[in-house]
Amino acid sequence: MKFKKSLLLLLSFVLLLGILAACSGGKKTSDEPKDGKKGTEQKAEGPQMGGTLTGAMDTAPSGQFNPIFYEEAYEANIIDFIYEGLVGQDENLEFIPSLAKEWTFNDDQSEVTFKLQENAKWHDGEPFTADDVVFTYKMLASPGYIEAGGIRTYIAENLLGYDEYSTGASQEFQGVVKVDDHTVTFKFKEPNVKALGDAAFPIIPEHIFGSMDIADMPSAPESREAGKVIGTGPFKFTEMVQGEQYVLAKNADYWQGEPYLDQVVWKVVDQAVILGLLENGEIDFVADPNGFAAADYETVAAMPNIEIVEQPDFGYQIMGFMMNHGPIMDKSKWKENPKVKDPKVRQAIAYAIDREALMEGLFYGKGSVINSPIATQFDAYDDKNPPQYKHDPDQAKKLLDEAGYVDKDGDGFREDPQGNKWVLNLNYPLGNKDRERSAPIIQEFLQEVGIQVELVQPKEAAVYFEDLDVNSDGWDLFLIGWSLASDDPDPGGIWRSDVPYNYPRWNNEAADAKLVEANKPPEAFDKAYRNEKLSEWQVMFGEDLPAVILYAKNKLWAYNKRLQGVEVLPYRFHNNPHKWYVTE
CATH class of the missing domain: 3.10.105.10 (Dipeptide-binding Protein; Domain 3)
Known part of the structure; x- marks a missing residue:
């Protein structure tokens, strides 16, 4: 029974820490309204241009910011602001347009044809076209992709001719075909129940990576360095202090409209100090992948300037x-x-x-x-x-x-x-x-x-x-x-x-x-x-x-109430960040 005893002591200690944290942060003050509402509600002023938003994550990204090679949720925090797929999902997990504005299936659902957004551009001003879509999926199916460190073969394996192309038996890539600059067709080996999911993968630019051998792509500056990573998304990756801070500046020419915010800054912060920084306003949100600890729920709930989002983890x-x-x-x-x-x-x-x-x-x-x-x-x-x-x-x-x-x-x-x-x-x-x-x-x-x-x-x-x-x-x-x-x-x-x-x-x-x-x-x-x-x-x-x-x-996420326009999804906090704005 000695193991059981020490286990209970450890669990009790963890619970005690949470109780102490709740007591330290949950003290009521004379400023709290009698109706139980915390603090003064922000007056609705409508979207405003400008401002910087600061997010915190407790672990530094490893440094791979190419969607076809990254592995970690910490890197996804950067990637999700930079890159986009042909389709997205809404709060009901239904597929919605993104870089593709519409799509149609053939009769047996073995092909799906996408009409692409005609005004989308890469961060360097080059137009986004069907060539980029073909190139992205060609790389996922390419011989040497796995050897280069690629782990997402399952995205492409249902495509027509995948086996022949990925093994080098054929030089022809049949799975994704350009119809014209703004039309592309996905062809599958057989009718595919996961067709839209397979087509939701972030697109990378052919004009950046097209001249590279796939073995060189993971280590290329265009996959790793701020200022050289190019996407179509609402923010550009402009500055980085590896392991400490990652700066995303707005893409003023974003195809869905200029973002309200000037910048989103990610800081790598030890879990032990995140709440203090959240309370004093040094960081504005903590979300994916770990959010804040359940032991700190009451402490965060007592912060008058903070909104909590709680939902099942995906x-x-x-x-x-x-x-x-x-x-x-x-x-x-x-x-x-x-x-x-x-x-x-x-x-x-x-x-x-x-x-x-x-x-x-x-x-x-x-x-x-x-x-x-x-x-x-x-x-x-x-x-x-x-x-x-x-x-x-x-x-x-x-x-x-x-x-x-x-x-x-x-x-x-x-x-x-x-x-x-x-x-x-x-x-x-x-x-x-x-x-x-x-x-x-x-x-x-x-x-x-x-x-x-x-x-x-x-x-x-x-x-x-x-x-x-x-x-x-x-x-x-x-x-x-x-x-x-x-x-x-x-x-x-x-x-x-x-x-x-x-x-x-x-x-x-x-x-x-x-x-x-x-x-x-x-x-x-x-x-x-x-x-x-x-x-x-x-x-x-x-x-x-x-x-x-x-x-x-x-999932326990928290953000400062000065941040407006938040529309969380069942699986992600940072949804439509071009609509985010701050009130001060």
């Missing part, structure tokens, strides 16, 4: 099992990890972790425990049929006993079926405080059922994710979070065995085949049919269990 945190070791994209070199190969072991670990306590202790219940890696905002999410893995230490011990993992030497920890010492290592990165706090609590839960866990010294996020990619041969367990795409519930971009994000090296042919079945036309155009197949896949995931879905905490 993603989740996992503890992954390193099921195989070896290069992610070369299954022929994978070697099974004997320490976690038995599904009963993985299931026992899921039962051992009290995810409800983890959620309540760390996030004050502001979130949810989910059992499937599909966002709950999609109606394809199945909350009934997959295994639920409610906290049950006795069931965990029973499964471990059945699998032959028992304590043979009486030291309180189980040995493997051969009688050898059995120690699992748990890896996690620095920077995300939630993960840093979760790791020792998970260790406690697992040790309570006799599983010895060693916490590996955490590394900076950039190093950690690089190691997860190419240097994880000794890993057993790892913590990571996923922000999901909002365009389609298909989980294949992360969980298929042949994709670059398959960090557990999960190799389940039946699960792969079920995803193919869920997307295969014409049946896949029937939503009920598709949801049924995705439900069957979710059950497979839960039974084979390449990862424990720990929690999906609520």
Whole structure:
């Protein structure tokens, strides 16, 4: 019981910190109106030109600002202001025009033709045309894209001729075809239920990258340096102090109209000081990817100048099992990890972790425990049929006993079926405080059922994710979070065995085949049919269990009330920033 005791002490300490923070920030003053409203409401003055807005994120972007190569949500904070796709989404996740003003499908939905905006320009004044669209998708399908570090092959793999072109068997790219300067047609191998989602990817400029070898693109100044990154979006990337500050200046010639703000500045700020800076007005908003901590909710709510946005996260945190070791994209070199190969072991670990306590202790219940890696905002999410893995230490011990993992030497920890010492290592990165706090609590839960866990010294996020990619041969367990795409519930971009994000090296042919079945036309155009197949896949995931879905905490975003024009989406705070303006 010593583990349980120390766990409760740790959770109590975290709760105490939140209570102290709430007390320090929630004191009422004589200036607070008796009706409970905080502060004086801003008088509506209408949109005004000018001003600088400052946002905060707790981790520095790694420095890759090319949409076809970036990997992190921190880089997306910059990219989303610079680049645009042909289509966007609204608050109901319905597709809406962006760089394409309209589109039409052919009869069997194997082709979709887009009419492009005729007044859109790149930041350097060059016109945006169909050539840029063709070029972007050609790069995603290009031989050498994966070798150059590209991880988004799933965006292009449904296109006609993708297999032949990506392998070099054909020199002709058939998937995206220019009709004229402002018309482009996407052609798919077969009718595609995800056609609009596939066409939503940010477009990059051919006149900037067209003369480069794809191997040189990730390191090119045009992918990394302020002043040289060129998009069509409402803001230009103009200045940067790497790891500290990133400046976006308005694109006065933006095709949807000149932005009201002069600048949006991103500052990299330690989580510990973000709230103080928010309260005194040194930063104006904190949003993606981590927002502010649930422990600080009452403190932020008591700030009269701050507005809170709370909504379910479009993603989740996992503890992954390193099921195989070896290069992610070369299954022929994978070697099974004997320490976690038995599904009963993985299931026992899921039962051992009290995810409800983890959620309540760390996030004050502001979130949810989910059992499937599909966002709950999609109606394809199945909350009934997959295994639920409610906290049950006795069931965990029973499964471990059945699998032959028992304590043979009486030291309180189980040995493997051969009688050898059995120690699992748990890896996690620095920077995300939630993960840093979760790791020792998970260790406690697992040790309570006799599983010895060693916490590996955490590394900076950039190093950690690089190691997860190419240097994880000794890993057993790892913590990571996923922000999901909002365009389609298909989980294949992360969980298929042949994709670059398959960090557990999960190799389940039946699960792969079920995803193919869920997307295969014409049946896949029937939503009920598709949801049924995705439900069957979710059950497979839960039974084979390449990862424990720990929690999906609520997004907690905050912004200064001087910022007007905010229209948050279910998956993103910075929506239509050209409409943002400040009142002072």
